[in-house]
Amino acid sequence: MTRTFAEPDSLEDIDRLCIQLFDNWCERRSVLPLAWLMHAWPILKAAPLAMTRLLNSLHELREFHPDALGEEDHQVIEQVLAINLSGNAGPERSFR
Numbered sequence: 001m002t003r004t005f006a007e008p009d010s011l012e013d014i015d016r017l018c019i020q021l022f023d024n025w026c027e028r029r030s031v032l033p034l035a036w037l038m039h040a041w042p043i044l045k046a047a048p049l050a051m052t053r054l055l056n057s058l059h060e061l062r063e064f065h066p067d068a069l070g071e072e073d074h075q076v077i078e079q080v081l082a083i084n085l086s087g088n089a090g091p092e093r094s095f096r
Contacts, residue, residue, distance in 0.1 A: 010083050011046050014054070017080045018042070021073065032068045036061040055081060 018041045025034045040054040058077050062069065069077070 011043070014051070014080055014083055015042070017076050018054070021076055024070075024073065030068060032065055033061060033073065036065075 018037065021037055022034070022041075024030075025037070036057050040050070040057040043050045043054060058080055062074065062077050066074075
């Protein structure tokens with residue numbers, strides 16, 4: 001199921017999932033994934049460009065450095081990417 005950014009809890013869900021990634025990577029001292037996440041997060045407001053930057057950053061991290069991520073990391077990133085941006089990324093745009 002793909003949710004759109006227009007749904008009220010989408011930004012909070014993305015932030016919660018990013019906090020989970022941040023905490024896990026800090027605990028494991030995973031510098032590379034942290035650098036990719038910190039490039040685009042935290043997001044201070046619901047700006048579509050900022051959200052696109054975060055989604056692109058997580059997509060590229062997963063694509064270019066899959067070995068730096070654990071199975072749980074891949075699942076959490078997939079959950080973030082499943083929250084689609086209404087009006088920015090059409091259904092034809094896939095982060096896979």
